[in-house]
Amino acid sequence: MRLLIVNSNTSAAVTEIVALSAKRFASADTDLDFATGLFGARVIASRTENTIAGHATLDLVARHADGCDGVMIAVSYDSGLRAARELLDVPVLALTEASLLAALTLGTRIGLVIWGQGATAVYMELIDTYGLGGRICGTRRVDCPVPETPTLRMAMDDAVIAAGQDLIDHADAEVIVLMGAVLSGRSLDLQDRLPVPVLDGMRCGIPLLEAMVRIGAKPAVSGSYAIPGGRASEGLSPELGERLKRTRRGE
Amino acid sequence: MRLLIVNSNTSAAVTEIVALSAKRFASADTDLDFATGLFGARVIASRTENTIAGHATLDLVARHADGCDGVMIAVSYDSGLRAARELLDVPVLALTEASLLAALTLGTRIGLVIWGQGATAVYMELIDTYGLGGRICGTRRVDCPVPETPTLRMAMDDAVIAAGQDLIDHADAEVIVLMGAVLSGRSLDLQDRLPVPVLDGMRCGIPLLEAMVRIGAKPAVSGSYAIPGGRASEGLSPELGERLKRTRRGE
Amino acid sequence: MRLLIVNSNTSAAVTEIVALSAKRFASADTDLDFATGLFGARVIASRTENTIAGHATLDLVARHADGCDGVMIAVSYDSGLRAARELLDVPVLALTEASLLAALTLGTRIGLVIWGQGATAVYMELIDTYGLGGRICGTRRVDCPVPETPTLRMAMDDAVIAAGQDLIDHADAEVIVLMGAVLSGRSLDLQDRLPVPVLDGMRCGIPLLEAMVRIGAKPAVSGSYAIPGGRASEGLSPELGERLKRTRRGE
Amino acid sequence: MRLLIVNSNTSAAVTEIVALSAKRFASADTDLDFATGLFGARVIASRTENTIAGHATLDLVARHADGCDGVMIAVSYDSGLRAARELLDVPVLALTEASLLAALTLGTRIGLVIWGQGATAVYMELIDTYGLGGRICGTRRVDCPVPETPTLRMAMDDAVIAAGQDLIDHADAEVIVLMGAVLSGRSLDLQDRLPVPVLDGMRCGIPLLEAMVRIGAKPAVSGSYAIPGGRASEGLSPELGERLKRTRRGE
């Protein structure tokens, strides 16, 4: 199968990191396409940048999703997720929702280790939109710099382990989820250092997306997830403008 | 005071209707500026178009909010509301949240009369993000065409009254809120025909925004609503790109 | 417009303080009437005294609300709020609900700084009746004496700032609300000392009540908020007994 | 043991009906005292009258509770319940809460048959304050006149059975609770006519109150349920005024 991995940040360097991580978790016979955001923040770090990134996600899938069997939004704020599901005929997942779906099956009480100042509130807003806030038993923030050197990487790893252990000790966490693209894939490397399951978005998202493709649900042709089509718009990329004219309704 | 009224749709005709409605409810000494979306759907009618409109809202406030004392997002999906609050130093309201805030003070059980096919699910998602879903006792949809003639207007009015009465009779609604820009301001004209209070977004939003301006809360200079500033971006309008470089943090 | 400000405590000294605070936040062309509770606790400080105060509120509005355009219950337990809305034809607000409505528009996570021992549980019970408990991220209590001297006032202010900062640092509060009549109006004086918006009941309540008067919703003539009228009673003040005979039903 | 049964209505005729019902469900060795409200509505039927009744309840228990082992508030709006618990050293129950506690043990989904126009919203507000709203699967209203004749009684019974069966058939109710003093004790007479357990407040409340007396929990001497005492008040009955001076704190 062919999957499109959308990096809604505008940094090509981030896309390279995402690609390394996605390839690590994809099946041997899965082909991966990658796309980088054409407008918006280099690295999304606020509600404002996330709102812009929602548009960027839609622009990218309008350009690149045709011919793909599934789409992964490789942003931990899941920018534009529900809209992309409405727009496309194939399964769409995103990092945070995917990691939570896996976590639901491994423990009752989920603890979040979050990278990034100010991100906790935004993540909790997002998780509440999924109706899953009640399963979160606590959050801990790690405020390390981006780990561009082995020393910084070790410091980050130690901070993550300390935060996870604190959630286990003081919030009875039964599974730990690492939040933030910087921690993408780290759960696999660190899982021997924590006494409960530890997950992250890319590691969960790629296998779960492959599963959703295989399940093969047909897209909605009525209701709120069947995009109406035939819509007039202005100022969008030709690809996205064209896409708004398509519909599945009445098929 | 000076208020900016943002129409995140790209239809200038809609802005004219919005302007008429906003002026009806503004105080005599309030000046109103209006802005029309520069990209996106003519009339927002799906999650996809709403996601794009979130970006359009931010683009508009980056261009026009300087010098204003408050901002009203005149879209019933409240497109980009929380992000705009993060970006700006002044109060920001939007139609649906404003109508609900007023409704909270007039009855315990709120019934929604919704214009537009498929919109119910999106409105309920929005209202749940405000933590107010538990106050909604029921929803009813009116599927009339846009009321461009007096005959259509009368048909629409009758449908709205019937839907509201049904919510009162079968869902014990104690206050009715009309949802959708098409119904903007209609609650004032129709309130004699329903036996409980009836509200809409513009009628509530303008006076409440004026009140918020007078309350004069200072904006956040730390935490998730204090936009970080100094951010690199690409492909945005110069105004929005510049705005992402500003911050209130550390002021 | 003319507003009635009801002090359901029986202390005239408290009414004087309330009056100073209310006048500070009212528009120039708003006339304010004040009324002091005729029975019950000097200063309400328990569920028992609050229950009695609910009756006292109704007694006062039966005596004084005719001719007023809106009513503010100037008690932070919002004593008798829903009943007063049922009884009267005009908008009724109260301190705590009003401060929360404003706070909802300024941050997602609301922290409460509470004056008074034992009050936390009662406030949370009240807020849960509004369906807003999910927006409260934490509470902190300040146990200072009533600030009757400048020295006590400074100590109280410092305690409030410390409590608010603690909510920001450890509960990710994005807006702070000061609870308790003693703190009425203090949010305006203290807002430069906290890095997120800070509010209190009177400062929010008066402008929001003026806005509700201007919105001009018609009162319920059916349903649970349309008081039945024609009711027999005993032992009440003549004004309240008479009021129970009136109804809006069938108007 | 000796129980005080408080009728917060001011109708002595209602007290007689309450007394008949209470005696039917009390143990042989339980002594019952009865008290009738001294002020307020003859029969409570609105939020306003319920708010006044809260005060009336407190006035009655201040006058009569000394020497009693437990108190039943024989009003289906549970008027003044939490305040009475704060004020007294003995267990206090009320009709609606008691019937729900019993219902919780007999089925997962509880259906309510409610007597009285407009009462549904007020009951649901009350039940939400107990945190039990999630267990209610549906409500049905019976709008019969007070059953003062056998014919009216039969019509009422038939309406109750029809409403209960409708809740079973269309809302999957597993237990039915009859709400409203008019239906007090009727669940015992009607239970053979419904295929799931059916309960009412008095039938559940008296045995549960006797159980609470036997459990013998000690009252709070700190926290929000330990009334502060030493309180100044005005305009109250001497008994209630005196009671506000007592405290359990520091005992």
Add this chain to the structure above:
Amino acid sequence: MRLLIVNSNTSAAVTEIVALSAKRFASADTDLDFATGLFGARVIASRTENTIAGHATLDLVARHADGCDGVMIAVSYDSGLRAARELLDVPVLALTEASLLAALTLGTRIGLVIWGQGATAVYMELIDTYGLGGRICGTRRVDCPVPETPTLRMAMDDAVIAAGQDLIDHADAEVIVLMGAVLSGRSLDLQDRLPVPVLDGMRCGIPLLEAMVRIGAKPAVSGSYAIPGGRASEGLSPELGERLKRTRRGE
């Protein structure tokens, strides 16, 4: 009346302790039967053992409940409670639910003192199935060994008091419930040492079960609590296999 007390643990020594505690709280004219689990863990301490104990409970009630007026499941995980209610014609209570029902009437905010490592999550899962999770303000764990000597008993008591006081001081607990069979009946002995009401399962459960027997609700003959009957099974005890053939439906 005759009550069956089911110890779903397979330890007869535990049954003896349970019997002592149950007799302490039963009325003089109540006869108590006791039964010990025939298979499963000696002392239930995990979800796995609790799941097995659910079956053991049903096996015991199938063997012994005929002729009894009520059943108490004397296990703090309430093993098999809802199933037993479905299977039997008489009231069934269990320790944790019973203690919470009593606690609901004594305070708004309930704090839990829990004996046993790992048990907190399982108790919270259980309490959430009752819809009562929102009333729990905090939990504290005591990790003492089983108090087989007076010295250990004193250490346990001190730990319980310290945990309860901590819930009062830092979580505003208004009533404390002791969780775990080891603490059965201890609330009565310790209640003078805590300033808010303190409860445990057996002390609440026996009087409440007697009350439920006296209330005398008729069992469901339709709906999900009316066991279908006529069921084929294999490998069960003859008593339980036979019981699955019985039904109340259509009676």
Add this chain to the structure above:
Amino acid sequence: MRLLIVNSNTSAAVTEIVALSAKRFASADTDLDFATGLFGARVIASRTENTIAGHATLDLVARHADGCDGVMIAVSYDSGLRAARELLDVPVLALTEASLLAALTLGTRIGLVIWGQGATAVYMELIDTYGLGGRICGTRRVDCPVPETPTLRMAMDDAVIAAGQDLIDHADAEVIVLMGAVLSGRSLDLQDRLPVPVLDGMRCGIPLLEAMVRIGAKPAVSGSYAIPGGRASEGLSPELGERLKRTRRGE
């Protein structure tokens, strides 16, 4: 990989049906083992039988799970799911939870089509334990006989389609989940007849279980999901009794 498919019913005929369905959805290189319950109901249809089935599930996994990479509990009541997760070192899924996880990614509002009288309440209890009740927009029951002939199959299919369409039309369902083993796999055959995605447990569960195996989370060695081990028991199968002596703690 090797997966164990556990049929906790004691009917071998059901296991054959389960096997056909499971093989249909498994990857080519996945080996499937099947096990049939050794005690309990032929076909689980009540809380009682489900409680017994929880034990039967644990007995089967104790006998057969060694050497398997994942376990599917092929019962739509998910009998014994959390306990099996505690007991085993490999991922465990069950039908209803798996279908809901997939549904969460395809629509916001999930409608349930349920086969079996009385099952609705039990399913909702189950779903609430997952914290997912808020995502369910409605339920519909189909009361057809087991479809043992093509005619009955067609009648069942028609009833399912009608129920699903009704959920779409009247409850705004955006995705439909078929509940009950009888409907296992039918969603694939029927999905062209409904205008929104339609799912069932086996079709979602097998691919998702394969994904969870590939994600490869390490099991808990502390906390409530790390079974304590070293436990004494009586009357269990030797395999389950032995299993209770094992632990992962301290590994």
